[in-house]
Amino acid sequence: VSRVDSPPFNKAAMDGFAERSPDVAELPATLALVGDSFAGGWPEFRVGPGQAARITTGSPVPEGADTVVMVEHTEELEGGRVRVLKLSGSNICPRGEDMRRGETVARAGEFLSPLGVGVAASAGHERLAVFRRPRVALLCTGTEVVEPGRPVARGQIYNSNGPMLSALLGPLAEEFRYLGVVGDEPGRLREAIRRGLQADLFVISGGVSVGQRDLVPPTLEELGVRRVFHRCAIKPGKPTYFGVRDGAAAFGMPGNPLSCFVVFQVLVRPAIRRLMGLRCAEPAFRDGVMDESFGNKPGRRNFLPCTVRAREGVCHLRRTRSHGSADITGARSADALLSLPADCSGVEKGETVRFLWSGPHFPPFSPGG
Amino acid sequence: VSRVDSPPFNKAAMDGFAERSPDVAELPATLALVGDSFAGGWPEFRVGPGQAARITTGSPVPEGADTVVMVEHTEELEGGRVRVLKLSGSNICPRGEDMRRGETVARAGEFLSPLGVGVAASAGHERLAVFRRPRVALLCTGTEVVEPGRPVARGQIYNSNGPMLSALLGPLAEEFRYLGVVGDEPGRLREAIRRGLQADLFVISGGVSVGQRDLVPPTLEELGVRRVFHRCAIKPGKPTYFGVRDGAAAFGMPGNPLSCFVVFQVLVRPAIRRLMGLRCAEPAFRDGVMDESFGNKPGRRNFLPCTVRAREGVCHLRRTRSHGSADITGARSADALLSLPADCSGVEKGETVRFLWSGPHFPPFSPGG
Numbered sequence: 001v002s003r004v005d006s007p008p009f010n011k012a013a014m015d016g017f018a019e020r021s022p023d024v025a026e027l028p029a030t031l032a033l034v035g036d037s038f039a040g041g042w043p044e045f046r047v048g049p050g051q052a053a054r055i056t057t058g059s060p061v062p063e064g065a066d067t068v069v070m071v072e073h074t075e076e077l078e079g080g081r082v083r084v085l086k087l088s089g090s091n092i093c094p095r096g097e098d099m100r101r102g103e104t105v106a107r108a109g110e111f112l113s114p115l116g117v118g119v120a121a122s123a124g125h126e127r128l129a130v131f132r133r134p135r136v137a138l139l140c141t142g143t144e145v146v147e148p149g150r151p152v153a154r155g156q157i158y159n160s161n162g163p164m165l166s167a168l169l170g171p172l173a174e175e176f177r178y179l180g181v182v183g184d185e186p187g188r189l190r191e192a193i194r195r196g197l198q199a200d201l202f203v204i205s206g207g208v209s210v211g212q213r214d215l216v217p218p219t220l221e222e223l224g225v226r227r228v229f230h231r232c233a234i235k236p237g238k239p240t241y242f243g244v245r246d247g248a249a250a251f252g253m254p255g256n257p258l259s260c261f262v263v264f265q266v267l268v269r270p271a272i273r274r275l276m277g278l279r280c281a282e283p284a285f286r287d288g289v290m291d292e293s294f295g296n297k298p299g300r301r302n303f304l305p306c307t308v309r310a311r312e313g314v315c316h317l318r319r320t321r322s323h324g325s326a327d328i329t330g331a332r333s334a335d336a337l338l339s340l341p342a343d344c345s346g347v348e349k350g351e352t353v354r355f356l357w358s359g360p361h362f363p364p365f366s367p368g369g
Numbered sequence: 370v371s372r373v374d375s376p377p378f379n380k381a382a383m384d385g386f387a388e389r390s391p392d393v394a395e396l397p398a399t400l401a402l403v404g405d406s407f408a409g410g411w412p413e414f415r416v417g418p419g420q421a422a423r424i425t426t427g428s429p430v431p432e433g434a435d436t437v438v439m440v441e442h443t444e445e446l447e448g449g450r451v452r453v454l455k456l457s458g459s460n461i462c463p464r465g466e467d468m469r470r471g472e473t474v475a476r477a478g479e480f481l482s483p484l485g486v487g488v489a490a491s492a493g494h495e496r497l498a499v500f501r502r503p504r505v506a507l508l509c510t511g512t513e514v515v516e517p518g519r520p521v522a523r524g525q526i527y528n529s530n531g532p533m534l535s536a537l538l539g540p541l542a543e544e545f546r547y548l549g550v551v552g553d554e555p556g557r558l559r560e561a562i563r564r565g566l567q568a569d570l571f572v573i574s575g576g577v578s579v580g581q582r583d584l585v586p587p588t589l590e591e592l593g594v595r596r597v598f599h600r601c602a603i604k605p606g607k608p609t610y611f612g613v614r615d616g617a618a619a620f621g622m623p624g625n626p627l628s629c630f631v632v633f634q635v636l637v638r639p640a641i642r643r644l645m646g647l648r649c650a651e652p653a654f655r656d657g658v659m660d661e662s663f664g665n666k667p668g669r670r671n672f673l674p675c676t677v678r679a680r681e682g683v684c685h686l687r688r689t690r691s692h693g694s695a696d697i698t699g700a701r702s703a704d705a706l707l708s709l710p711a712d713c714s715g716v717e718k719g720e721t722v723r724f725l726w727s728g729p730h731f732p733p734f735s736p737g738g
Contacts, residue, residue, distance in 0.1 A: 006698070008526060013693060015578075038582070040512030040552070042524035057578065058513065058624065058695075060524050098698045105698065113729035115701040118533030118626055122526070122697070126518025143409030144427060149495025155411035155429050157377060157491070164487030183409070209384075209426065213407070255427065257487055287682040313656040313683045313721065324382060326427075328491070329375070329467040329474065332484040352682065360482035 002103045003124035005096035010061040012037070014091045017074055017082050018065035019052040024084050033080045037062055052082050061092055068092055099123060109279035131277030134200035136173035138165050139192050141207040141216060142255055143183040160257045160328065161205040168264050169203060172272050184213050193219050200248055200275055203268065206255035209239045216252045217241050225250055233342060235300040236325035237263040249275070256325040262303045265337060265358045285339060285354040288315035295346040302344070305334030306355060317355060335359040371472045372493035374465035379430040381406070383460045386443055386451050387434035388421040393453050402449045406431055421451055430461055437461055468492060478648035500646030503569035505542035507534050508561050510576040510585060511624055512552040529626045529697065530574040537633050538572060541641050553582045562588050569617055569644060572637065575624035578608045585621045586610050594619055602711060604669040605694035606632040618644070625694040631672045634706060634727045654708060654723040657684035664715040671713070674703030675724060686724060704728040 012018065019031055031052035037043040043062035047053050053062045061068065073086035099105060105123050106116055112130065120128055140162045148158045159181055170176045177199065182192045184207070193216070196202040207216035208230070217230055225243035230252075232240045236259035241252030251268055253260045266283060273281035288308060296302060306317040317338055321330035336355040340347070347353060381387065388400055400421035406412040412431035416422050422431050430437065437460035444452040468474060474492050475485055481499065489497055509531045517527045528550055539545045546568065551561045553576070562585070565571040576585035577599070586599055594612035599621075601609045605628035610621030620637055622629045635652060642650035657677060665671060675686040686707055690699035705724040709716070716722060 004521070004527065006526075007695065008521065009524065011695075038512075040514075040524060042522070056582070058526075093692060093695065097692045098696045111729060113701070114533050114536035115630060115697050115703075117536040118529040118630075118697045119701055121517045121532040122529040122626070124517050124521075124527050126516070143407075145409075147495070148490045148493050152373070152377065152493075153411070155378065155409060157375070157427075158373065158493050160487040160491040163490040164483050167483035167486040213425070257491070261484060261487075286679055289682060310655055313658060315682055323462060323466045326376065326380075326462065327467045328484050328487045332482070332488055334484075360480060 001123070002099050002101055002105050004099075004122075005101050006099040006122050007093050007095055007097065010095050011093045012055045012057055012059050012061055012068045012091060013093055014068055014070045015056050016069050016071045016091065017052045017084070018047060018055045018061050018068050019084070020047060020049060020065060021067045021090075023050060023052075024067065024069065024087060027084060027086065029084045030077065031082055031084065033082055035062065052084075066090065066092070109277060111278055111280075133172065133174035134272060134275040135175040135177075136169050136201045136203065136272075137177045137179055137196040137199035138162065138169060138203050138205070139179040139196050140181045140205045141184070141189065142181065142205075143213075145181050145206070147181060161253070161255065161260050164257060164261065164328070165203060165205060165253075165264065168261075169268075169272075172269070172276075173201075175199075184215060186215060186219070189215055190219050190223070194223055197223060197225070197245060197248060197250065201268075201272065202248065202250040203253060204250065205253045205260055208241045208252035208254065214239075217243075220250055220252070232263075232267075233300045234262070234266065235302045237266070237303075238300065240267065242267070254325070257328045258305070258322075258331050259325040261328065261331065261358075262337060265356060266303065283356050285356050286315070288317045288336075288353055288355050290338075290347045290349060290351050290353045291316045291318045293347060293349045294319070296340050296344050298343050298345050301342050302340040303356075304338040304340070305331035305358075306336050306338045307333060308335040308355065308357075315355070317353060370492070371468050371470055371474050373468075373491075374470050375468040375491050376462050376464060376466065379464050380462045381424045381426055381428050381430055381437045381460060382462055383437055383439045384425050385438050385440045385460065386421045386453070387416060387424045387430050387437050388453070389416060389418060389434060390436045390459075392419060392421075393436065393438065393456060396453060396455065398453045399446065400451055400453065402451060404431065421453075435459065435461070478646060480647055480649075502541060502543035503641060503644040504544040504546075505538050505570045505572065505641075506546045506548055506565040506568035507531065507538060507572050507574070508548040508565050509550045509574045510553070510558065511550065511574075512582075514550050514575070516550060530622070530624065530629050533626060533630065533697070534572060534574060534622075534633065537630075538637075538641075541638070541645075542570075544568075553584060555584060555588070558584055559588050559592070563592055566592060566594070566614060566617060566619065570637075570641065571617065571619040572622060573619065574622045574629055577610045577621035577623065583608075586612075589619055589621070601632075601636075602669045603631070603635065604671045606635070606672075607669065609636065611636070623694070626697045627674070627691075627700050628694040630697065630700065630727075631706060634725060635672065652725050654725050655684070657686045657705075657722055657724050659707075659716045659718060659720050659722045660685045660687045662716060662718045663688070665709050665713050667712050667714050670711050671709040672706040672725075673709070674700035674727075675705050675707045676702060677704040677724065677726075684724070686722060 034051045035045045037055040037059040047064035068091035075083040225245045230241045403420045404414045406424040406428040416433035442455035514528045594614045599610045674689045
């Protein structure tokens with residue numbers, strides 16, 4: 001709630017001279033100067049009939065005056081007088097025009113943008129109570145996964161989910177902790193999961209399929225996590241796990257890097273926004289036009305990385321090269337994820353489709369939905 | 370440049386059984402199991418005619434095998450045999466399909482997105498040489514300006530540019546230093562400006578008009594800054610100053626908060642992107658349709674805060690309430706800045722216009738332009 005009127009006084013919008021409008025009803029008019037009003041000061045005088053005051057942009061308009069004439073439309077004369085040659089509006093911003101004392105200027109659950117911060121400051125607030133961003137922990141699993149920079153043995157691959165998820169999660173977290181890679185030794189996995197569950201949001205990459213070695217869901221549940229879902233009708237991202245414990249949330253992400261990226265955009269980012277206290281947490285899907293025809297296997301809601309190019313104000317989409325759910329090399333040039341409904345058996349060129357911005361330059365959320 | 374092929378071996382895309390395709394040309398077919406291939410290991414055996422190996426998703430396909438049949442399409446039999454009932458493609462991702470050893474996977478001057486980080490990691494890179502973000506300093510000037518939370522005397526206003534510019538600049542800076550508010554006492558101003566010039570980018574709010582008390586440009590130049598421009602043909606933002614010294618850059622911003630915001634979006638953010646080493650630094654203006662008619666005074670390129678709503682894939686714009694270049698309360702709901710050319714005398718409803726995303730959720734830069 002604003003503590004002040006903004007502007008807090010009738011304010012000059014121009015450098016010039018303040019006077020009474022009846023005195024400049026006929027032009028040219030010559031007026032006697034009775035004082036100056038500069039920014040930061042307060043004019044302790046009154047402008048009477050036939051009088052004017054020198055004034056700078058942003059300064060308080062002296063009592064009695066109701067118009068400011070631009071300096072360019074005047075001539076200063078000897079003997080403390082000014083001749084007014086031309087008018088162009090009153091050039092006064094009235095007290096309280098932008099914001100009134102007592103007016104609500106920010107609400108809980110809104111994102112506080114830089115302009116919102118500026119508004120809260122002009123309202124007199126030095127501090128605002130806000131929701132804390134979540135503390136986030138990340139763990140990577142997989143006996144085949146080796147951190148980049150180390151030697152890889154035959155059958156092993158470099159860890160790309162760890163660095164990618166760190167880049168995605170880090171900027172959204174109050175505190176971000178990367179717990180490294182663990183293999184499938186149950187004791188070590190259990191210990192790492194116990195540490196990760198201290199965060200508000202715990203993200204685990206890999207180990208969530210239903211195979212023999214996929215120990216993440218049972219270990220989470222042994223440690224008190226309540227399963228909300230395991231397996232999800234999206235493609236890629238089917239093995240995704242989600243559970244909660246004492247207000248903390250845990251995501252088990254697919255090990256395939258592109259699946260992991262899609263699940264981040266579609267499920268994890270909205271969860272983080274909810275944990276941040278934002279009312280508007282859901283991904284904002286937008287309309288575009290597909291620039292190519294292709295078939296689709298119905299079954300699950302399908303997300304395909306696409307480039308987006310605007311032509312005459314309309315977004316046109318094309319799929320990026322893809323060799324499947326491990327191929328982030330192809331998906332890297334994507335601006336968005338095309339979203340095909342579960343019953344879609346194909347898209348025709350020119351058809352209207354729904355998409356979610358997913359490129360680094362297009363966060364998918366807008367206050368306007 | 371990639372240090373490895375990705376995938377580094379022929380990789381199973383499914384849980385199932387690996388075998389030779391001639392052996393499953395006629396179905397059902399019964400094969401003898403000769404081993405297992407699990408993720409993280411390496412199959413030290415060969416699949417010969419009439420043989421198969423148990424295999425999990427992401428694991429290396431054993432030598433000799435050229436197809437993987439999904440576990441759902443098989444029956445395991447007694448005596449270490451498996452019956453294959455159905456085929457659905459080869460389910461193998463061939464070595465090097467996504468990325469080849471020696472291939473260029475990132476270039477100087479590109480923004481390294483989270484997916485780009487993931488790609489660099491799969492290419493085996495633990496560290497990449499990147500441009501440092503600039504160190505940024507911010508100074509606010511004005512005798513009338515008081516920090517929020519302190520008492521305001523008559524004629525004074527709360528500092529909104531300081532908090533707003535901190536929120537805009539902070540996340541883009543390697544190191545951000547806020548130098549507070551100084552009045553117009555020349556010695557203190559000079560000292561503050563000297564400190565600010567130690568940063569890579571120095572932003573000063575206020576004191577750049579051509580009035581008697583506008584001491585920022587002369588003080589910058591006394592301290593060795595070379596003027597690049599002072600006054601700019603944009604509205605708002607006319608008094609903007611820009612100068613350089615020894616690779617450091619200084620912006621003198623208008624004191625009016627909305628002007629300050631516009632100049633940040635149109636000039637300062639692109640400068641920061643250039644300082645970050647990004648090839649694509651210019652603001653990306655996009656096409657939209659104006660949803661109302663209004664007149665415009667020609668003269669300078671005019672930027673007006675607007676809301677943007679997508680309808681059938683087209684962006685529709687409306688101006689937000691504005692009482693002029695101090696009114697950030699009205700501009701706060703804006704998603705974008707409408708850009709009118711200098712000779713524009715008005716816009717008709719339905720006319721195509723150019724705009725720049727400026728809301729917190731729509732950074733205005735896209736790799737695709």
